[in-house]
Structure formats: C-alpha cells, structure tokens
Amino acid sequence: MTTQLTSTLNGLDPDVLKELADTVAADASQGKMAFRVSTTWVEGGRSIARVKSFDLGNETIERDFHLVIDEPEEAGGTNLGPNPQEVILAALNACLMTTFTVLCTLEGIRLEKVDIQSSGQLDLRGFFGLDANVTPGFQALDWTLTVRGDATEAQFQKIYETAIAVSPNVWNLRNPVAATPRLQVES
Template identity: 25%
Template sequence: MTTVANGVNVQALLDAREVLKGAPEAAQFVWRASSKWQNGVHSTSTVKEFYGLGAEQTHRNEAVFDADHPEVFAAEDNGITPIEYLLVGLASCLTAGVASVAQNRGIQLRSVEATLEGKHDIRGILGVDADVRNGFTDIKVTFNIDADASKQDIEALVAQSQKRSAVFDALTNPTDVTVEVA
C-alpha cells in the first residue's frame, strides 16, 4: 500500500479500538463546557477540561466562544448564534471523519471543503406558530473533495464519515437532556 499523509494517526485510533474492546469503562468520556451571561443575548462559553480514559484531562489551551445574535435580531452581534455552533460542530466532525477514513483506506486528500446550510423557520422560537419546531427544519452539507480516488470512493468516504460521526448522530437522533438549577 502506498503511504498517504493526511496527518491522521490512524494506527493510534485502531490501537485504541482494540484496547477499549476489553475496557469499556475507559471509553467513558465526559465533555464539558461552561458559560457566562454577558449582557443582552450575548454569552461567553469556555471549554478546557474533560474526562476520559479513566482520568481528568485538559486541552492544551482553554477555548473561548462568544455567542450572540445578529443585528437583524436587534442584538449586538458579538458572536455567532448558538444554532450556528451546531453547524460548526457538524462540519468539523464530518471533516475529521473524512480525513480519518481516507487515511485508513489509503486515500491521499488534497483538499476537503464543506459548505453547510441549516434551514430554520424562526416562527418556532418566536412562538408565532405552535406547529413550527424550534430547531432546524433541515440541514444540508455539501462536500468538495480533491483526492486520489474515484468519485465512488469519495462518496463512500463521506457516507462512512456520517456513519461514525458523533455530531451527525447527536443531530439526527434524540438525546436525553437534563437542564436543572443548581
């Protein structure tokens, strides 16, 4: 097999898969974020620590995300809207999947670009019509991939990346969510 360099350490992932087969408890991760209200509909969220492999873990750097709403919502637009963060999560998750699967299948990538469109009927969140849901009506992701592979192989990469995507699953399947006051 030719050596491909997509920068994904697939061997480490495959090794992890073998190890975790016999140690399901180590596979239990907890991802965390905390947020603070600033003013208006502007908030700042930070992400640094998480739990996994049986221990507390830390990102190399703390990441800070501002969320707000645009001026057409009569807000100050100090950051993207929360629902746009879902598109960011989906795009980056699927792209990571494409790179990993390509590496595993020996496909050299030259460029991977995705554009995302989430259709949203805001009558739901504004309470205009009780029959309109709050969330996305639908989401469309379009990949543009340049790689040493046939169109069919590229389509298979994209299909497989969805099959193994945490965010694709979180968006397409219901999740039990608890929100409480401490």
C-alpha cells in the same frame, strides 16, 4: 539514542489512530468520553462558552478554550461572534470533516481538499412562540462535502456514507438525545 520518525497522513498519525481503536476494542471503558462546556451570559445575546477539560477512559484531559457566541445586530445582538445555530452548523461540519478525514487516513487515502458547506433553516415564529405548529429549531439541514484526493469516487462515496453513519454530531442531530434540564435559582 534513537529517534522514532512518525509518519503522518492528512496531518494525522495513522499509528496513533489504530492504537486508540485497538485500545478501545480491547477495553470498551477506554472509549468512554465525557465533554463539558460552561457558558456565561455577558449581555444581550452574547455569552462566552468555556471548555476546560474532557474525560477519555479513566483520564481527565485539561484544555483551555473559549468561544464568544452572539446574535447579529438584526436579532438584537452585537455581532461579536457566531450565533448558536451557526455554532451547531460549525460543530456538525467539524465533526463530519474529522470523521471523514480519520476514515480516509485509516484507509491510507491522501487528501488534498475537504470542504463542507452547510445550511439550516428555521422559522422565528417557533422561537417566539407565535405559532404552535412551527417548531423552534431547524426544519431542515443541508450539507455538501467536497473532496479531492487519491481515491476513486466510489472509495470516497463509501467513506462518506460510513462517516455519516458514525459521526457523533450527525447522529446527535438526527436522533433524540436524553436531556436532563435543571434550573438553579440563586438568592
């Protein structure tokens, strides 16, 4: 019996990443992903979001996660979880961090630290419909990625620019996404 040792870099296996990229390059259908989240209202501003599975290529991958989302007490909530805007910022940070880390790993760059601080500003006049000239969402998003590792500043800058260009959540926040809203009323 032979034991295959896997070599990891930054907690990722570069061979697995390269194999996935090669699989998608050879068959684009294997790169198709579909995500689903169901969210149930609990009370007030609190809800529970559940993730049960996602699709990758022709395969459904089972998962089991939940996230409590709430509003701070100052906004009528019970402060038992992050609010929806904080979840968006967390998703932006996590996606950009993953993208950056994967790109560094594929380049053979060892990371010691990656940290992202983000902020978003919105105006409640838009949320409450008090001023038609104020949008209900973020008016601005800002973030700073701080990194330390064995690459030069120029190498990190190039990877950072690539990460911003290919991060799904950066793209989702910068571009309109087709949405098909529906309402189902139960009796």
